[in-house]
Amino acid sequence: VQFDWEEIPGVKGLWVSRNFLSPHKQSTLFSEVQSENWFTKPSNNQAMRFGDLPTWAIQLSHSICDSVLAASDDDQLLPLPLDLLLRQPLFDQMIVNQYQPGEGICAHVDLLRFEDGIAIVSLESSCVMHFTSVDNELVSVPVLLNPGSLVVMSGEARYRWKHEINRRPGFQTWEGRELDQMRRTSVTLRKLC
Numbered sequence: 001v002q003f004d005w006e007e008i009p010g011v012k013g014l015w016v017s018r019n020f021l022s023p024h025k026q027s028t029l030f031s032e033v034q035s036e037n038w039f040t041k042p043s044n045n046q047a048m049r050f051g052d053l054p055t056w057a058i059q060l061s062h063s064i065c066d067s068v069l070a071a072s073d074d075d076q077l078l079p080l081p082l083d084l085l086l087r088q089p090l091f092d093q094m095i096v097n098q099y100q101p102g103e104g105i106c107a108h109v110d111l112l113r114f115e116d117g118i119a120i121v122s123l124e125s126s127c128v129m130h131f132t133s134v135d136n137e138l139v140s141v142p143v144l145l146n147p148g149s150l151v152v153m154s155g156e157a158r159y160r161w162k163h164e165i166n167r168r169p170g171f172q173t174w175e176g177r178e179l180d181q182m183r184r185t186s187v188t189l190r191k192l193c
């Protein structure tokens, strides 16, 4: 598989691979998430795991590692510094969010208890994630997260930019059109310091 990586202009260290998971792999991952039975009712919207991750999440980590390494075949533009890729394990903390239409997450920088190099895989509905500079709140960069996409935040993108998903009416606009919102599931992988 050829993984396409794009560094988001203006946000150094923010990378997106839009074809990270094929439709088939998206449905497999989604079934694996659902089979954990974390989201048995719509009011349950977040699950966290520390330490040993489920087998499917370890496999997902390996796929992330492979897709980042594949970027080094083409050029020297790597979504993660190579030394981060060598850490063991690559990730030991996971959050799975399942958002109903209209639900999102407030602007934040991830806690410093997590190392650099954070990965987010999106499933189901597309959404727009806004990145706002910590140094200049007027600078906001929208990024489309399609189902099957992988986002990697490192360096400035991880420490100097807040990220936010505002799914209230009017905020989920892409190329002049309001996105059709459905439920959205995301898997965020991080490494504790």
Ligand code: AKG
Binding pocket: 095, 097, 105, 110, 120, 163, 186, 188
């Ligand atoms: C978090 O849980 O801290 C996130 O930023 C999740 C982002 C997402 O759902 O895509």
